[in-house]
Amino acid sequence: GAGVSQSPSNKVTEKGKDVELRCDPISGHTALYWYRQSLGQGLEFLIYFQGNSAPDKSGLPSDRFSAERTGGSVSTLTIQRTQQEDSAVYLCASSLRPGVTEAFFGQGTRLTVV
Amino acid sequence: KQEVTQIPAALSVPEGENLVLNCSFTDSAIYNLQWFRQDPGKGLTSLLLIQSSQREQTSGRLNASLDKSSGRSTLYIAASQPGDSATYLCAVPNTGNQFYFGTGTSLTVIP
Numbered sequence: 609g610a611g612v613s614q615s616p617s618n619k620v621t622e623k624g625k626d627v628e629l630r631c632d633p634i635s636g637h638t639a640l641y642w643y644r645q646s647l648g649q650g651l652e653f654l655i656y657f658q659g660n661s662a663p664d665k666s667g668l669p670s671d672r673f674s675a676e677r678t679g680g681s682v683s684t685l686t687i688q689r690t691q692q693e694d695s696a697v698y699l700c701a702s703s704l705r706p707g708v709t710e711a712f713f714g715q716g717t718r719l720t721v722v
Numbered sequence: 723k724q725e726v727t728q729i730p731a732a733l734s735v736p737e738g739e740n741l742v743l744n745c746s747f748t749d750s751a752i753y754n755l756q757w758f759r760q761d762p763g764k765g766l767t768s769l770l771l772i773q774s775s776q777r778e779q780t781s782g783r784l785n786a787s788l789d790k791s792s793g794r795s796t797l798y799i800a801a802s803q804p805g806d807s808a809t810y811l812c813a814v815p816n817t818g819n820q821f822y823f824g825t826g827t828s829l830t831v832i833p
Contacts, residue, residue, distance in 0.1 A: 614765075641820065651811075653820040664819045699765055707753045707815040713766040 610634075612714035614700050620720045621690055629685040629717045633702030640683050641703075641711065642675060646696040654698075657683060658706055690721045724749045724814060728824035735802055736832050743797040743827045745812035750790045752814045757786055757797050759808040760826070766811065770797070802831045 613632040621627050633640050642654040653667035657677040668674070672690075677683040687694055697718050703711040725748045735741050745755070754773045758766040770786045772779040772795065779786045785798040795812060809828045813821040 612765075650825050651821075651823045656819045658819075667820070701766075701821075706819070707817055710756060710768050710771045711813075711815075711821065712768055713758070715765040718763070 612700055612702050612712050614714035614717050616717060617715065618718045618720075620722060623692060623721055624689055626686065626688045627690055627719065629687075629698050629719070631683045631685070631700030631714060633681065633683070633700070634712055637702035637704050638680070639703040639706035640677060641701040642683070642685050643699045643701065644696045645699060645716070651699070654685070687719075692721050695719055695721045724816060724822040726812060726814060726822050726824040728812060728827050730827060731825065732828040732830075734830040734832060737802060737804060739802050741799050741802055741829070743799070743810050743829070745795040745797070745824050747793045747814050747822070750793050752790065754815065755786075755788055755795050756813050756821070758811045758813065760811060761808050804831045804833050807831050
C-alpha cells in the first residue's frame with residue numbers, strides 16, 4: 609500500500625476483554641514500531657521489529673501486552689485482560705532503514721476500555 | 723538516555739507570520755532528526771528528515787536546521803496559514819530501535 613495502514617481505526621472494549629490491533633507497514637520496510645499515546649501525553653515506545661531479528665520488547669508496559677510480526681510484514685499487537693489505563697491511541701510506524709531513513713506512521717487505533 | 727525537549731509548548735500567531743519552533747536533545751550522537759506534525763485525533767505526518775551530516779533541509783515553506791554540537795534543531799515555517807495549525811513533534815532515533823520524541827509544540831494560526 610501507499611502508506612502504513614492500521615485497523616481498526618476505533619475500538620471500544622469492555623474491561624477484561626482481549627483486543628488485537630493490526631498494522632500493515634509500507635511494503636519493503638524492514639523496521640516496524642509500535643507506540644502508544646495517552647490523552648494529553650507524549651508518545652510511549654512499546655516494541656520494535658527489525659527483519660528476522662528478535663524484537664525489542666523493552667517498552668511493553670506489562671505481560672498483558674504482546675506483539676508479533678508475521679512474514680516480516682503485518683504486525684498484530686495484542687492486549688489481554690484490558691484495563692481502563694490501556695485506553696489510548698496506538699500508533700504503528702515503519703521505516704526502510706531504521707535510524708537512517710524516514711519513519712512513516714499510520715493513523716492509529718483509538719482504544720477505549722469501558 | 724536521550725531526552726528531547728520542545729519549546730514553546732504552545733504558540734499562537736496571526737496568519738502570514740513567520741515562526742520558529744525549537745527542539746533540543748541531550749545526546750548529540752544522533753543519526754538524524756525528524757520533524758512531524760500531528761492533527762487532532764490523527765497519526766503523525768512526516769515533514770522533514772535532516773541527516774546528522776546536514777545543516778539544513780527544506781520542503782516548501784518549511785525549513786529545518788540542525789546543530790548537532792549544541793543539540794538543537796529548529797523548524798522554520800514561512801508565511802503561516804490556518805492549515806498549519808497542529809502539534810509539531812521532533813524525534814531522534816537511537817541506534818534504530820526506537821525514536822525519542824519531544825513533547826511537542828501546539829501551533830495555532832489565527833485567520
